[in-house]
Amino acid sequence: MTPRPVSASRLPLTVHQRLRLAANVVNGSTVLGLAVAAAARTELSRGPRGLLIAAGYRWRLPFAAAFTLGNVVLCRCTAAELLARPALLGHEEKHCSQYAWCLGIPFLPLYLLAAGWSLIRTGNPGTANVFERRAGLAAGGYPAPSGRRPRRPSEVEA
Template identity: 55%
Template sequence: MAAHERVPSAPLGEVGPSRLARNPWPYRLKAVANVLNLSTPFGLTVAALGRARLRPGPRGLVLGEHYRPAFPIATAFTVGNVVLTGSDWASLLARNPELLQHEERHSWQWMVCLGLPFLPLYVAAMGWSVLRTGDRASANVFEVDAGLERGGYRPPPTT
């Protein structure tokens, strides 16, 4: 089996209760929008280049495991509706059960930013955060919106 082919899905359980989880239409809309804005096809390309193993995830996400490149430096990252990690989802969620909720929020951000414009906007937000706080997440509007602690980031220092 080629590395980019889908592997059988292991049970991940429900990631968390959500009003949206009872109505699949918002997730379908996001999935279609992220295909049309080219962010999910770009994410699938990144996954293939990184030789990640893909499987369907909850609420329209595609989960990729064992992504090989060391960039970006992150426990997990999202491109469109594709969520990638160099590890495996079972062990990540055992350590941080809310990580997938954090990454799913990024998939909504890709949709709101109309796809690929998310990249320069995210880089600018990361630069702003580094200038303001010395780290890439504390003042990054995208990471704050996704929930810093859910993503495994430390909360911003209080002054």
């Protein structure tokens, strides 16, 4: 499965992008991403800034339009459609850096804990999730915090 290039910027990688790419290969998160991309029969292509785009992801979970495993961005759309959404691609790229900072696979349980905490606090898995907030809520398609916590069923008036 050799990634084919898509029409993306051909700028050389920065030192930060090279380090992130190397860290995510060594920590196994990009290898996991490539395995999921192959199992899901996505179309793999090279994206900008050291990213790999796995387009045409059709599995039910996760529900997101795009998600990241290491330096692999898996998306339900085509690679060209993802490249046409630079805010979303930038959001997913920030998750790539989070994988590197969390030493790879440990990012997954940390992310799930943050999503659960956010769901309890706001009724949404992203709004109070530290990883989503640092990647940019709006760019990831998450609602901004309202300042109010959702009512529990026992608090609703009859």
